[in-house]
Amino acid sequence: MSKAGDKFDQARRNFLRGIGLGTAAAVAQPAWGGQTFQDALADFFQKDYRRMSKEEIDEALGRIERRVKAQYDVDIDCQNTPPQENVVYGYAINISRCIGCRYCVHACVKENNLGRDSQVQYIRVLELDQGNFNLEQSDHYYDPEKVPVEGKHYLPVQCMQCDDPPCVKACPVEATWMEPDGIVVVDYDWCIGCRYCMAACPYWARHFNWTTPELPAKEINTNCHYLGNRPRPRGVVEKCHFCIHRVRKGQQPACMEACPTGARIFGNLLDPDSEIRYVLANKQVFRLKEDLGTEPKFWYFSD
Amino acid sequence: MNVVRFIFDGIREMFRGPRIYWIWLAVLTAIIAFGAWNYSLQLADGLVVTGMSDQVSWGFYISNFAFLVGIAAAAVLLVIPAYIFDRKDIKEVVLVGEGMAVAAVTMAILFVIADLGRPDRLWHMIPVLGRFNFPVSLLAWDVLVLTVYLLLNLAIPFYVLYSRYRGKQPNFRAYFPFVVIAMFWAISIHTVTAFLFSANPARPFWHTALLGPRFIASAFASGPALIIITLQIVRKTTSYKISQSVIDTLALIMTTALQINLFFVGAELFTDFYNEGAHAASIHYLFFGLGGFSSLRTWIWLALALNLIAVTILMIHPTRRHPVLLNVACILTFVGIWIEKGMGLVIPGFVPTPLGEIFEYVPTSVELAVAAGIWAFGVLVFTLLAKAVIAIEMGKVRQRESESALSF
Numbered sequence: 001m002s003k004a005g006d007k008f009d010q011a012r013r014n015f016l017r018g019i020g021l022g023t024a025a026a027v028a029q030p031a032w033g034g035q036t037f038q039d040a041l042a043d044f045f046q047k048d049y050r051r052m053s054k055e056e057i058d059e060a061l062g063r064i065e066r067r068v069k070a071q072y073d074v075d076i077d078c079q080n081t082p083p084q085e086n087v088v089y090g091y092a093i094n095i096s097r098c099i100g101c102r103y104c105v106h107a108c109v110k111e112n113n114l115g116r117d118s119q120v121q122y123i124r125v126l127e128l129d130q131g132n133f134n135l136e137q138s139d140h141y142y143d144p145e146k147v148p149v150e151g152k153h154y155l156p157v158q159c160m161q162c163d164d165p166p167c168v169k170a171c172p173v174e175a176t177w178m179e180p181d182g183i184v185v186v187d188y189d190w191c192i193g194c195r196y197c198m199a200a201c202p203y204w205a206r207h208f209n210w211t212t213p214e215l216p217a218k219e220i221n222t223n224c225h226y227l228g229n230r231p232r233p234r235g236v237v238e239k240c241h242f243c244i245h246r247v248r249k250g251q252q253p254a255c256m257e258a259c260p261t262g263a264r265i266f267g268n269l270l271d272p273d274s275e276i277r278y279v280l281a282n283k284q285v286f287r288l289k290e291d292l293g294t295e296p297k298f299w300y301f302s303d
Numbered sequence: 304m305n306v307v308r309f310i311f312d313g314i315r316e317m318f319r320g321p322r323i324y325w326i327w328l329a330v331l332t333a334i335i336a337f338g339a340w341n342y343s344l345q346l347a348d349g350l351v352v353t354g355m356s357d358q359v360s361w362g363f364y365i366s367n368f369a370f371l372v373g374i375a376a377a378a379v380l381l382v383i384p385a386y387i388f389d390r391k392d393i394k395e396v397v398l399v400g401e402g403m404a405v406a407a408v409t410m411a412i413l414f415v416i417a418d419l420g421r422p423d424r425l426w427h428m429i430p431v432l433g434r435f436n437f438p439v440s441l442l443a444w445d446v447l448v449l450t451v452y453l454l455l456n457l458a459i460p461f462y463v464l465y466s467r468y469r470g471k472q473p474n475f476r477a478y479f480p481f482v483v484i485a486m487f488w489a490i491s492i493h494t495v496t497a498f499l500f501s502a503n504p505a506r507p508f509w510h511t512a513l514l515g516p517r518f519i520a521s522a523f524a525s526g527p528a529l530i531i532i533t534l535q536i537v538r539k540t541t542s543y544k545i546s547q548s549v550i551d552t553l554a555l556i557m558t559t560a561l562q563i564n565l566f567f568v569g570a571e572l573f574t575d576f577y578n579e580g581a582h583a584a585s586i587h588y589l590f591f592g593l594g595g596f597s598s599l600r601t602w603i604w605l606a607l608a609l610n611l612i613a614v615t616i617l618m619i620h621p622t623r624r625h626p627v628l629l630n631v632a633c634i635l636t637f638v639g640i641w642i643e644k645g646m647g648l649v650i651p652g653f654v655p656t657p658l659g660e661i662f663e664y665v666p667t668s669v670e671l672a673v674a675a676g677i678w679a680f681g682v683l684v685f686t687l688l689a690k691a692v693i694a695i696e697m698g699k700v701r702q703r704e705s706e707s708a709l710s711f
Binding site for chain 2: 044048051120124126134135136137138140157166169170171172173174175190191192193194195196198199200201202203204206207208209210211212234235236237289292293
């Protein structure tokens with residue numbers, strides 16, 4: 001692992017960028033991390049998401065947009081789309097169709113404004129030998145010329161949106177919870193960064209911003225949600241949120257849209273006519289680490 | 304007014320002493336400053352300056368935290384014989400033990416704060432003002448029990464010393480209930496800290512009912528080890544009389560606790576390795592390495608060796624009673640448990656990850672420096688508290704008659 005090397009490289013880049021930004025910032029807003037004093041103060045005393053009034057959330061969204069503008073000179077539209085009535089989302093992956101191309105991973109990184117240098121990815125695709133399902137013998141960093149490789153099979157893993165999520169129980173400040181539509185979300189402005197949730201998660205689905213995530217300004221997805229893909233601050237935990245900014249508007253998650261083989265199936269578990277319900281009723285499905293009692297809303301099946 | 308004067312006199316006593324005492328304070332302050340400077344680097348760049356990663360998301364800080372909660376809990380080993388069995392000899396040093404508990408809890412709390420990604424949001428934990436996930440989150444439990452334990456260990460000695468300061472006998476009935484609470488509380492802080500880890504089925508290495516008992520046993524070995532050494536230092540550097548019988552009692556407790564702890568380690572090893580399954584991967588990594596990675600292997604065998612040598616010295620009466628050998632056993636126990644319950648407990652929980660990835664953790668110089676700073680801060684807190692406690696206990700610091708007449 002060249003982790004240390006990466007860090008030095010990181011420091012150097014930060015330094016170089018600092019020179020460039022410093023001159024620009026000196027003209028616009030000198031202090032408070034590119035924010036006005038008023039915004040910085042309001043950020044500090046901001047209540048947690050579930051206790052903010054409608055007006056307070058609107059103000060918070062405004063501050064988020066101004067923060068991103070100051071940092072990247074990009075206008076994002078940070079929304080707060082509420083959950084739909086009578087909807088609980090579920091996911092299923094047809095592992096016999098997965099070819100390990102990682103298109104889902106790349107789509108997710110772009111869609112969700114994941115830190116590029118920090119290399120955070122919500123989806124991890126494991127490569128296993130045919131006939132082997134021992135995760136400890138999986139290859140996380142497979143890199144062949146062409147996929148799928150003969151004799152291998154692939155297992156994409158991401159947040160299972162557990163119905164009894166151990167991460168939510170772990171959080172000492174209730175900065176993470178399950179929304180009415182079943183999505184486990186994080187309030188990035190409330191998380192204190194203790195990382196107990198990461199220790200509690202059996203699926204390694206939670207990731208921490210060890211440094212300020214860096215995004216190329218041109219690639220920022222401006223369609224954002226408070227509980228989802230808005231650019232994150234440093235020192236907080238984040239995770240897959242089923243593309244909350246898309247699915248609450250009736251769109252598919254980015255990973256599903258990107259999948260070239262149609263291995264991914266997403267839908268409303270409460271709708272008896274949904275494709276996901278068809279899969280659950282007619283395929284031999286299984287869940288990862290079912291024995292832990294976390295009740296994932298994420299299934300695997302094969303043809 | 305009396306209380307203010309008491310505190311004032313106490314603080315004045317803390318900063319009075321021979322040159323060597325001042326040099327000691329200066330050395331500690333220098334280490335603290337070095338740690339603080341390194342912490343400022345961490346604040347500026349984020350936790351990326353540590354060796355931690357998404358794979359191994361807790362490291363040296365939480366390791367020290369787990370160990371120090373045990374040291375804090377061990378003060379109860381002086382409190383029980385002193386107050387319940389009315390051992391006069393131990394009663395004379397019980398306040399020193401409580402001072403050590405204060406220092407240890409302070410360090411434990413500082414290690415958690417050093418580990419936070421957003422220390423600026425610490426207020427989110429304050430009930431009402433923030434959101435305190437009690438009683439669901441074990442971390443919320445830990446914050447609560449540690450805070451109360453700190454207050455108990457400040458309040459009881461404060462009352463006793465304040466009475467002595469005024470030349471009165473403390474009213475035993477007034478503070479006895481708090482002593483009883485503090486006793487149970489001491490066990491609770493370490494149990495809760497063990498449960499913090501064992502509550503996670505996601506980490507099979509921690510997910511064992513034996514973890515709580517093991518934490519208590521190892522704490523009751525490492526704690527007395529530190530107290531024995533400290534009492535000897537106090538005996539050497541001050542004219543405060545410390546009876547040998549106190550040290551003998553602590554050495555016996557330590558012997559038993561260390562034996563029990565080693566038995567527990569053996570029980571873990573048997574259960575995990577007799578029919579080795581996937582859940583034994585972490586302990587395999589710890590003791591033998593896994594997939595070519597084995598950074599903890601040398602350390603854990605060293606810890607085991609240190610504890611075995613120590614327990615041998617302690618089990619043989621003549622060697623345990625030998626002053627030099629006893630000190631050797633104490634140092635070996637302290638270091639051995641520090642490795643076993645620190646890095647040896649926290650890190651393997653993350654290796655391999657729940658998805659089977661093997662990624663090693665090595666603390667960076669920043670982490671080591673911050674940790675050194677926190678340890679030095681704890682030693683400083685203890686030094687200052689012990690200095691005032693001993694002076695008041697010996698009657699050197701007393702309310703003057705004229706003042707008590709003037710006070711209102």
